Every structure is written in C-alpha cells, then in structure tokens.
Amino acid sequence: MSTTRRKFTPEYRREAARLVIDTGRPVAPVARELGLGEQLLGRWVAQERARLGAPEESAAAEPGNSELERLRRENAQLRMDNEFLGKAAGLLRFQAAESECFELMEAEKANYPVQRMARLLGVSRSGFYAWRRRSSESSERAIVRAEVDAKVRRAHADSYGIYGAPRVQASLARNGTGVDRKTVASSMRRQGLEGISPRRFRPVTPIGEARVHSIPDLVARKWDTGALDAVWISDITYLRTDEGWVYLCAVRDACSRRVIGWAMDSVQTTSLVERALRMAYILRGGGPVGVVFHADRGTQYTSTQLNDVCTGLGIQQSVGRTGVCWDNAMQESFWSTLKTEFYDRRRWATRHDAIRATGRWIEEFYNRARLHSALGYSTPVEHERLLSTNRPQPAQAA
Structure with a gap:
C-alpha cells in the first residue's frame, strides 16, 4: 500500500517550533503529540530560534538580499555547532570511544541533526545507526x-x-x-548462587568383633548391576544434636540409589541395623530372591544376631575388607550428600527434631525429588518406575 508524504507550510513549521520554544517542553513529547519525527521537529526548532535571534533584520530584509540570508543561516548553524560542542566538551578533552560519541548523539538527536553531530564528533552517520541496531538487539x-x-x-x-x-x-x-x-x-x-559440594572424604576403620561365621565380599565394588534388588548397601553414621549423638542406619538399593530402609536411635547396636533391614524387606514385598546385603566389617554387621536375621529372611550377607573404606564407597558417598546438603546446614536442638526432619528429607526429597546425575538426572523413585516398566513380564500359563 502506497503512502503519501506529508507536506508542511512554513506557518505550520513555525507554530510547531513555537510549541517547544514558548513552553520550554522537550522536543520528543511535542513531536509525539503532533505525529512528527523528533529530528524533523528539532530542525524546525533550530531554524525558528535562529530566525528569532534577529527579528528586526528578518522583518526589514528584502527578498533579493540573498547574501544577508546566507550569512544569517551560517550564523545560526555556527551557534548550533557551538552549543553542541559545549555539551560534547567532556568527550573532546580526550580520545573518546566511538560508542561514547554515539551515546551523546542518541541523547541529543532530537535537538541537533545527526549528520552535523557526526561531523563535529568525527564519526560516521552509518556507524551511529549500526550502533543503534546493535543496542536494540x-x-x-x-x-x-x-x-x-x-x-x-x-x-x-x-x-x-x-x-x-x-x-x-x-x-x-x-x-x-x-x-x-x-x-x-x-x-x-x-x-551469586552456588551449589553445595561435599567435603573431602576421610575414611574411618570399622571395629569388628570375634566371629563364629565367615562373611565373603560378594560385591567386589560392583554395586550397581543394572537390576533392582540385586544388591542392597548399608552403613551407620553419627549426627550431632544438642542432646548428644544420634545414629542413622540406612539401607539403599545400589541400582536405583533409593533409601528403602532406615532407622535412627541414640545408640548404634545391631538392633538398629535390624530395624532398617526389616523396613527394606517389607518395602520390597517381603522376599526379593537372592538379594545381597553389603556393608563394612563393623561389629553390627558381622554380629551373630544380624547373621541370624539375614538367614531367616533369605538374604546373603557381604562385607568389604577390614580397613578398606572404598569397598563400601557408594554408601559413604550417600553420607556425604546427606550431611552436606541437609544435616550440617542447621543446628539440631533435640534428637527428636533430628529424627523427624531426617526421615522427611529421605522420603520426600532424596527419594522423590532430588535429581541424581548417575541416573540421568532422574529421581530414585522415577528410575525404579522406569526399570519396572521395562522389565520383561513372566509368561502366562495357557
């Protein structure tokens, strides 16, 4: 669709310019009200100011006195140049960057022609418009x-x-x-946001007891076999409260990293491990076939009491080598996560507060919300659901 270029009479130009000169308003809002370009109205204002600078001479000038008119125009232009150079004096005292010159031109483009400002500042007009496009982007x-x-x-x-x-x-x-x-x-x-990184791991040698049974290492640091309920890993850690220590035993599925059993108490006995193990056993439906229960050689895990419990539940016991913490490194990594991301970030007044909050963190956040990089940034519960969906179904009898 073609557009018709607007034409303005000299009287209209002078009246538009007087709206700026007489009221002292900025050029930009007046131009928007009149539907004019800022630079166009700015030129009219400059011309009207130049004309008003010598009203008597303008009134007495003869139409044929072209030389006088030329001198007046040059005089008006020089006054405009001097006025602009006064505003640009701070930039001209040193070698100003091109972008600084463009910023001044952007601020004054409603009052002075862009071409004249570019010439006085020693920059190109095309460079100014290219800078405006980049600024918009x-x-x-x-x-x-x-x-x-x-x-x-x-x-x-x-x-x-x-x-x-x-x-x-x-x-x-x-x-x-x-x-x-x-x-x-x-x-x-x-x-200023940062993630929380675990502290450097310092191994602690477990204390064992004299045993009447032998427990092999059935895992050999290959915890994740790609199948659920193939290997369960466990350990005990101690947590500080104002009332004293509280001990946490956790049982995790090595494939999904999910905490499937946990127990807390003010003492670390074999009964603490038994409670956590029985919770895991019940959660998994009361009898996963051939599951390996792996831990270190701490006295709670090598005791006769726990051996009898595992035998009764049909669970195979497995322990690492004495003094070699890396044989249970996956569970040690869990303790680092728990303490760094949750427990050590606040002070716990009572054991009861610590037990309730820790259980909530395990069940609501760690198992169901925390993204695990080893699981492709999914949660343990989501990973178990995915494995269960892809697991082959047993054939139905005819």
Missing part, C-alpha cells in the same frame, strides 16, 4: 537473560539451595526450558 538479549536468571533462581531455591549448574540445567529441562550448562553456570555466577 542487546536490549532483547538482556530481556531473555533476565528470564533465564529468574528460572535458574527458582530452580536453585526449589532444591533448598543445594543444586549446582548440572542439576539446575536438568531441572529446567524437565520443566521445558532448554538451556546449556554454561548458560546456567554463567547465570548462577551472575546472581
């Missing part, structure tokens, strides 16, 4: 970056402040936001 990128920052901040907060860039990226992907890890890491640095 930068503004759009800033909007996108702000949106990503908000999503990263929300994902980090939903993890209770423990996720680093890899897990935040996985969390965003699960919610339909596809960004790469470097973008997430840059956003977290920009906002």
Whole structure:
C-alpha cells in the first residue's frame, strides 16, 4: 500500500517550533503529540530560534538580499555547532570511544541533526545507526537473560539451595526450558548462587568383633548391576544434636540409589541395623530372591544376631575388607550428600527434631525429588518406575 508524504507550510513549521520554544517542553513529547519525527521537529526548532535571534533584520530584509540570508543561516548553524560542542566538551578533552560519541548523539538527536553531530564528533552517520541496531538487539538479549536468571533462581531455591549448574540445567529441562550448562553456570555466577559440594572424604576403620561365621565380599565394588534388588548397601553414621549423638542406619538399593530402609536411635547396636533391614524387606514385598546385603566389617554387621536375621529372611550377607573404606564407597558417598546438603546446614536442638526432619528429607526429597546425575538426572523413585516398566513380564500359563 502506497503512502503519501506529508507536506508542511512554513506557518505550520513555525507554530510547531513555537510549541517547544514558548513552553520550554522537550522536543520528543511535542513531536509525539503532533505525529512528527523528533529530528524533523528539532530542525524546525533550530531554524525558528535562529530566525528569532534577529527579528528586526528578518522583518526589514528584502527578498533579493540573498547574501544577508546566507550569512544569517551560517550564523545560526555556527551557534548550533557551538552549543553542541559545549555539551560534547567532556568527550573532546580526550580520545573518546566511538560508542561514547554515539551515546551523546542518541541523547541529543532530537535537538541537533545527526549528520552535523557526526561531523563535529568525527564519526560516521552509518556507524551511529549500526550502533543503534546493535543496542536494540542487546536490549532483547538482556530481556531473555533476565528470564533465564529468574528460572535458574527458582530452580536453585526449589532444591533448598543445594543444586549446582548440572542439576539446575536438568531441572529446567524437565520443566521445558532448554538451556546449556554454561548458560546456567554463567547465570548462577551472575546472581551469586552456588551449589553445595561435599567435603573431602576421610575414611574411618570399622571395629569388628570375634566371629563364629565367615562373611565373603560378594560385591567386589560392583554395586550397581543394572537390576533392582540385586544388591542392597548399608552403613551407620553419627549426627550431632544438642542432646548428644544420634545414629542413622540406612539401607539403599545400589541400582536405583533409593533409601528403602532406615532407622535412627541414640545408640548404634545391631538392633538398629535390624530395624532398617526389616523396613527394606517389607518395602520390597517381603522376599526379593537372592538379594545381597553389603556393608563394612563393623561389629553390627558381622554380629551373630544380624547373621541370624539375614538367614531367616533369605538374604546373603557381604562385607568389604577390614580397613578398606572404598569397598563400601557408594554408601559413604550417600553420607556425604546427606550431611552436606541437609544435616550440617542447621543446628539440631533435640534428637527428636533430628529424627523427624531426617526421615522427611529421605522420603520426600532424596527419594522423590532430588535429581541424581548417575541416573540421568532422574529421581530414585522415577528410575525404579522406569526399570519396572521395562522389565520383561513372566509368561502366562495357557
């Protein structure tokens, strides 16, 4: 569709310029009200100011006195140049960057012609317009970056402040936001967000007791066999409260990393392990066939009491070598996660508070919400559901 170029009479130009001159308003809002370009109205204002600078001469000028008119125009242009150079004096005192000149031109483009400002500052007009396009694109990128920052901040907060860039990226992907890890890491640095990393592991040699039975190592550090209920791993750790120590025994499925049994008490006895093991046994339907129960050689795991319990439940016992903590490294890694991401981040007044909060963290967050990198950034419960879905079904009798 063709458009007709607007034409303005000299009287209209002068009246439009007087709206700026007489009221002292900026050029930009007046131009918007009149439907004019800022630069166009700015030129009219400059011309009217030049004309008003010598009203008597303008009134007495003869139409044929072209030389006088030319001198007046030059005088008006020089005054405009001097006025602009006064505003640009701070930049001209030193070798200003091109972008700084463009910023001044952007701020003053409603009052002075772009071509004249470019000449006085020693930059190109095309360079100025190219800079404006880049600035517009930068503004759009800033909007996108702000949106990503908000999503990263929300994902980090939903993890209770423990996720680093890899897990935040996985969390965003699960919610339909596809960004790469470097973008997430840059956003977290920009906002001062950090994940929580475990402390360096210091092995502790377990204390055993004289045994009347022999327990082999059936795992040999190959905990994850790719199948559920093939290997269960366990250990005991101690947690500090203002009332004293509280001890936690956990049993996990080595394939899904899920905590399937746990127990806490003020003493660490074989009964503590038995309670956790029986919870896992009940959760798994009361009788997984051939499951291996692996732990270290602590006295609770090598005791006759636990051996009798495992025999009665049809569970095979397995222990690592004496003084070699790496034989149960998968469970030691779980303790590092629990203490770094949850337990050591606050002070616990009573054992009761610690037991309730730890159980809630295990069941609600660790098993069902925390993303595990070893599981393809899925949760243990989701991973078990996936394995159960893909598991071959037994043939039905005819």
